[in-house]
Amino acid sequence: MTETSRSATHPAVSPLRVAAVQSDPRVGLGNKANNVAATIEQIEECAGHGARLIVLPELATTGYSFDTREEAYAHAEPVPDGPTCAKWAELAARLDVYIVAGIAESDGVHLYDSAVLIGPEGFIGAYRKSHLWNREKLIFTPGSSYPVFETRIGRIGLLICWDIWFPEVARILTAQGADLICSVNNWVWTPPPLFDEAGNCMAGYLTMGASHVNSVPIVAANRVGEERGGRFLGCSLITGVNGWPIAGIADAEKEEVLYADLDVVASRSAVVWSELNDLPRDRRVDLYDPLLGYTGGTPAVR
Numbered sequence: 001m002t003e004t005s006r007s008a009t010h011p012a013v014s015p016l017r018v019a020a021v022q023s024d025p026r027v028g029l030g031n032k033a034n035n036v037a038a039t040i041e042q043i044e045e046c047a048g049h050g051a052r053l054i055v056l057p058e059l060a061t062t063g064y065s066f067d068t069r070e071e072a073y074a075h076a077e078p079v080p081d082g083p084t085c086a087k088w089a090e091l092a093a094r095l096d097v098y099i100v101a102g103i104a105e106s107d108g109v110h111l112y113d114s115a116v117l118i119g120p121e122g123f124i125g126a127y128r129k130s131h132l133w134n135r136e137k138l139i140f141t142p143g144s145s146y147p148v149f150e151t152r153i154g155r156i157g158l159l160i161c162w163d164i165w166f167p168e169v170a171r172i173l174t175a176q177g178a179d180l181i182c183s184v185n186n187w188v189w190t191p192p193p194l195f196d197e198a199g200n201c202m203a204g205y206l207t208m209g210a211s212h213v214n215s216v217p218i219v220a221a222n223r224v225g226e227e228r229g230g231r232f233l234g235c236s237l238i239t240g241v242n243g244w245p246i247a248g249i250a251d252a253e254k255e256e257v258l259y260a261d262l263d264v265v266a267s268r269s270a271v272v273w274s275e276l277n278d279l280p281r282d283r284r285v286d287l288y289d290p291l292l293g294y295t296g297g298t299p300a301v302r
Contacts, residue, residue, distance in 0.1 A: 012262075012263030012266070013263060013265050013266075014153055014154050014179075014263055014264040014265045015261065015262075015263055015264075016052050016053055016153055016154075016261070016262050016263075016264050017049075017050045017051045017052060017053075017259060017260070017261050017262075018051060018052075018053040018054075018055070018180075018219050018238060018259070018260055018261075018262055019046040019049070019051035019053070019054045019055065019219075019257055019258065019259050020055050020219050020220060020221040020236045020237070020238050020247075020250070020257065020258040021042045021046065021054065021055065021056045021057070021221050021236075021257050022057070022221060022222055022223065022224055022234055022236040022250045022251075022254075022255055022256050022257065022258070023038060023039075023042060023056065023057060023060065023223055023224070023255050024223060024224050024225035024232075024255055025038070025057070025059065025060055025061065025062065025063045025064075025223065026063045026225075026227070027062060027063025027064060027065050027066065027075075027227055027228065028063065029074055029075065031063065032061060032062060032075060035060065035061045035062065035063065036061050036084055036087065039056055039060055039061060039088070039101060040087065040091060042054075042056065042257070043056075043088075043091055043095070043097065043099060044091070044095065045257070046097075046257060046259075047095040047097050049257075049259060050259075051097065051259060052096070052097050052098060052153065053097070053098045053100070053153065053180075053182075053219070054097055054098070054099050054100070055100045055101070055182045055183075055184060055219045055220075055221040056099070056100065056101035056102065056184065056221055057101075057102055057184055057185055057186060057221050057222055057223040058102035058113065058115070058129075058160055058161050058184045058185050058186040058223070059102045059103065059104055059113065059186060060101045060102050060103070060184070060223075061084050061101075061103055061104075062075040062076075062103070062104045063075075063227055064186045064223075064227060064230070064232075065227045065228040065229075065230055066139055067228070069111070069138070069139055072104060072111055072139045072140075073106065073111060075104050076104040076105060076106035076111055077103065077104070077105065077106060078105070078106055078107065079103065079105045079107075079114055079116055079123075079126050080116065080118075080123035080126070082103075084103060085103070085116060085118065085123060088101065088116070088118050089118050089122050089123055092118045092119055092120050092122075093120050093121075093122070096120045097119075097120070098117065098118070098119045098120070098124075098151065098153060098156075099116075099117070099118045099119075100115060100116070100117050100118075100156075100158065100182040100184060100219075101115065101116060101184065102114070102115050102160065102184040102186075103115070103116055105126070105128070110141045111139060111140050111141060112128040112129065112140055112141055112143060113128070113129040113132070113136060113140045113160060114126050114127065114128050114129065114143075114160075115127045115129075115158045115159075115160055115182070115184045117149055117151075117156060117158060117182070119151055119152070124149050124151060125147055125149045126158075127143065127145075127146070127147060127158035127159070127160070128141075128142070128143025128144075128145075129142065129143055129160040129161070129162075129163065130142050130143045130144065130145075130146070130163065130169070131162045131163050131165070131166055131169075132162070133161060133162040144296070145296040145297075146169065146172045146173055146176070146294065146296060146297060147296075147297070148173055148176040148177055148178045148297070148300075153264050154179035154180055154264035154265050155177050155178050155179045155180075155300075156178065156179070156180055156181075156182060157170075157173030157174070157176070157178035157180070157181045157182070158181070158182050158183075158184070159173070159181060159182075159183050159184075160183070160184050160185070161183075161184070161185040161186055161187060163183075164183060164185075164203060164206045164207055164210060164220075165206060167209075167210060167213075168292050168294075170210035170211075170214050170216070170218075171213075171214060171292060172291055172292060172294050172297065173214075173216075174214040174215070174216045174267075174280075174302065175290055175291055175292075175297075175299050175300070176291070176297045176298065176299065176300050177300030177301065177302050178216060178302075179216070179217075179264050179265050179267055179268065179302070180216065180217050180218075180219065180262070180264050180267075181210075181211075181216055181217070181218045181219070182218075182219050182221075183207060183218055183219065183220035183221070184221055185203070185220060185221065185222040185223070185236075186222065186223050186232055187201070187203045187222045187232065187233040187234075187235070188230055188231065188232055188233060189230070189231040189232070189233055190202075194233075195252075200235075200249065201233060201235050201252075203220075203222070203233065203235065204220075204235050204237055204245075204249060207220045207237060207239060208237075208239055208243045208244065208245065209243065210243075211239035211240075211241075211242075211243040212239075212242060212243025212244075213243075213279060214279070215241055215242075215267050215271040215279050215280060216241065216267050217238070217239055217240055217241055217262050217264075217266075217267070218237075218238070218239045219238050219260075220236055220237050220238070220239075221236050222234055222235060222236045222250070224251075224252070224253055224254060224255060233252060234250055234251055234252040234253055234254065235249055235250055235251075235252055236249070236250040236256075236258055237249045237250065237258065238258055238259075238260040238262075240260075240262070241266050241267050241271055242271070246260045246262075247259060247260040267302055268302045280302065
């Protein structure tokens with residue numbers, strides 16, 4: 001590329017190395033301290049590799065398979081005033097990074113399967129999972145909003161696991177101006193066929209599809225391992241603004257970290273297929289609500 005052909009997005013306006021951490025937390029109060037310590041080690045390792053946005057799985061500090069509501073209450077913490085968020089905030093400030101991670105949140109009598117966003121300046125916000133999977137319905141209260149958070153690196157939206165099966169979630173986040181979506185997950189092994197002939201799983205394709213049709217990168221971190229009779233799928237991935245994985249797809253069974261370099265605000269420059277085809281522009285909002293009936297936010301120009 002010659003100097004005269006350089007555009008406003010070359011070099012990147014908001015360059016960022018992101019990391020998707022694929023780990024194996026363990027349920028049980030006796031394991032919680034080790035789980036929290038593991039997240040700290042993972043964040044430090046990612047920062048050491050240059051990552052400034054680090055995404056950990058759903059319920060990263062507690063494990064997933066609670067037997068009873070009482071057990072879930074015992075694992076849960078207030079957000080942001082609990083000890084784990086405080087440790088992550090100290091770490092984010094010291095390392096100058098942004099952290100997204102799943103946590104069991106207690107708020108009075110309510111329990112939420114939540115994801116928090118914490119940056120160098122401290123706690124930024126949280127999202128409470130709105131689509132509860134299977135026995136989660138017996139434990140957690142569903143969330144009721146889809147916030148998009150303004151940060152120095154760009155506008156960040158959050159979703160959790162089963163949410164990716166509902167295309168409205170990613171669409172509402174991007175319609176509110178999200179530059180990037182962080183997806184924290186505990187994708188589970190489902191009835192076969194679990195993988196196609198290319199070795200990919202449905203959760204991966206849904207993530208790629210949501211990224212592609214909304215012209216937004218998605219950093220999707222899943223867990224691995226077995227827990228109380230359940231197995232977790234791995235296959236974490238990071239997509240580019242066109243929906244394709246840009247750091248490969250993680251193993252189905254091993255702990256590992258994916259890294260990718262993104263221009264976080266690249267989606268604000270129209271991703272045009274041709275002079276006549278542009279996904280955000282071609283939406284027929286004259287025929288449907290631009291937020292698909294969602295009343296908790298305001299459409300924003302990307």
